[in-house]
Amino acid sequence: MLSETITVPPHSGYPLSLTAKRYWSSSPASQGSDALTLLCLHGTSFHKETWEPTLEKIFGLASFGGPVRIREAWTLDCPNHGASAVLNETVLQTPEFYLNFSCEKYAQAAHRFLLSKSVHGIDFRTRNLVGVGHSLGGVAMTMLQYMSPSIPFSSMILVEPLLSPAGTHDIKKLRSILIKGAYERRDVWPDLTTAMVSLKRRDRTKKWDPRIQQLFIQHAIRPHPASYHVENPYNGFSLACTRDQEAAMYRDPEGATKPIGDLNKACASRPVHIVLGGIHDFLPKRVHEAIIDPSSGRRFASITTIPESGHLVPQEQPDKLGEIIFNALLSNETLPGRSKL
Numbered sequence: 146m147l148s149e150t151i152t153v154p155p156h157s158g159y160p161l162s163l164t165a166k167r168y169w170s171s172s173p174a175s176q177g178s179d180a181l182t183l184l185c186l187h188g189t190s191f192h193k194e195t196w197e198p199t200l201e202k203i204f205g206l207a208s209f210g211g212p213v214r215i216r217e218a219w220t221l222d223c224p225n226h227g228a229s230a231v232l233n234e235t236v237l238q239t240p241e242f243y244l245n246f247s248c249e250k251y252a253q254a255a256h257r258f259l260l261s262k263s264v265h266g267i268d269f270r271t272r273n274l275v276g277v278g279h280s281l282g283g284v285a286m287t288m289l290q291y292m293s294p295s296i297p298f299s300s301m302i303l304v305e306p307l308l309s310p311a312g313t314h315d316i317k318k319l320r321s322i323l324i325k326g327a328y329e330r331r332d333v334w335p336d337l338t339t340a341m342v343s344l345k346r347r348d349r350t351k352k353w354d355p356r357i358q359q360l361f362i363q364h365a366i367r368p369h370p371a372s373y374h375v376e377n378p379y380n381g382f383s384l385a386c387t388r389d390q391e392a393a394m395y396r397d398p399e400g401a402t403k404p405i406g407d408l409n410k411a412c413a414s415r416p417v418h419i420v421l422g423g424i425h426d427f428l429p430k431r432v433h434e435a436i437i438d439p440s441s442g443r444r445f446a447s448i449t450t451i452p453e454s455g456h457l458v459p460q461e462q463p464d465k466l467g468e469i470i471f472n473a474l475l476s477n478e479t480l481p482g483r484s485k486l
Contacts, residue, residue, distance in 0.1 A: 146170060146197075146204045152232070153261045160241075161224040162232040163258045165265075166193050169217040170204050180216035181299075181474065182272040186255060186282030188305075188457070189394045190327075190386055192227030192364040193220035196277075198356045199459055202467025203474075212478040213471060216272070221258055223251040223281065225390040227364050234370070237390065246393045248281055248307075248400035252288035259296050270296055275477075277470065279304040279459050281394060287404040290411050300416040300446070300477050302470055305428065305456050308408065309401040310435045319427060320395055327391040332384045333369065337362055340382060353460040409443055416446035418473040420458060420466065427456035447473055 146168050153163040169175065183203075185196045200218050207215050222229035225237055225246050236242060242250075259269040276298045278286030283306025290298060309316045334340040344350045344358050353361070365386065371379035384391075394400075411417050421433050435441070437448050449469050454462045 146201055150228075151265050153258055153264045155236075156261075159257055160236045160239075161254065162229060163221065163224060163254055163261070164193070164227065164229040164232065165219055165221045165258055167217055167219050168197075168200050168204070170208065170215065172208060175207070175214050175216050177214060177216070179273050180214040181275050182216050182269070183218035183275050183277055184255070184259070184286075185218060185220045186251065186276075186278040186285050187220070187223065187226070188280030188282055188459070189223075190226070190365070190384075190391050191361075191460075192385065193222045194227070194360045194364045195357060195459055196220045197360060198354060198463035199467040199470065202464045203471050206468065206471040211475070213474045215474075221255055223285075223386075224254050225394075226386040228385070230385040230387075230390070231367050244389060244393045244396075246390055247397040248284040248394070249288055249397075249403070251281060251285040252292065255285060255289050256292045256296065260294070274298045275474065276301040277304070278302075278306065280307050280456065281400075284308060284400050284404055287407050287411065291407050298415065300418070300473075301411055302418045302420065302473050304420045304458050304466065305422055306419070306436070307401055307428070308404060308436055309432050310405050310438075310441060311432070313398070313402060315429060315432050315435070316401055319429070323395040324392045327388050327395065330388065332388055333381055334366070334383075335381045337366065337382060340366055349457075352455075353457070354463050357460045357463060409441075412443040412445060416473075416477050418447045418449070419445050420469055421448070421450045422454040422456050422458050422461075423450050423452035424455040447476060
């Protein structure tokens with residue numbers, strides 16, 4: 146799997162830099178005009194590279210031949226996460242964004258990136274696009290489906306989307322826990338070795354795949370801002386997504402509920418697959434049940450539960466998730482009357 150990084154600088158009144166990564170295979174079969182282009186959006190506190198182990202699995206399965214042909218995959222940082230957070234550090238302190246970053250702002254960033262043909266040279270509106278999103282990324286991906294001007298997606302795969310059809314009451318306790326956790330988590334380390342030791346010991350993060358842990362060290366942790374002082378710098382490391390910015394995402398009052406209408410429309414017009422963790426360590430079981438409730442009118446192309454995973458599926462079970470996503474793509478190819486929407 147080959148890759149390159151693309152950065153869209155601030156332009157046309159939009160003050161944020163957008164950092165994305167493109168992945169592709171050298172297989173000639175992947176170059177057809179109807180081959181798939183995946184767009185993957187990550188969850189809160191992570192970064193675009195967290196998708197790499199899952200994408201490695203998907204590209205590996207596609208390399209055996211068959212109807213699933215993948216032209217390329219793209220991942221995009223939420224602008225207050227990962228490499229983008231460092232580029233946007235000053236802008237994120239302004240009133241427009243400080244303590245005011247939302248799921249919708251991630252969707253807007255993705256929309257702006259897809260339309261930035263002058264930078265990346267791609268007209269995504271002509272691509273056979275498949276949207277993949279985890280948690281926050283699932284919410285943003287759902288919102289992205291109906292932003293204007295329209296960018297057509299042929300299907301969507303949502304992984305533990307932080308959506309609550311029954312309203313905010315069902316996630317009120319979760320929101321409080323997440324905000325508390327954001328402010329109480331460790332965010333400074335003297336060196337990257339200490340940061341890795343911390344990841345391997347912490348209950349939440351020691352369950353992650355070792356590749357995910359390494360990627361987190363590489364892309365979610367940055368040189369401490371105080372390291373830039375000329376005199377008496379502090380040469381340690383801190384989180385790229387600050388505790389304030391992470392908490393702001395969890396405070397988003399409409400993120401879990403506003404996109405439900407878009408989800409309903411998407412389910413009625415294209416294949417929408419959903420992947421859930423069997424361990425309810427974040428989203429309550431009743432929220433899962435409300436999302437997939439047949440009486441809601443929503444019809445998912447597939448509903449898959451990973452019994453051994455909690456909410457952080459891409460971090461805990463990246464290979465299994467890759468298999469599930471590949472099978473979803475395979476099922477899309479065999480749907481009767483399949484067409485690009």
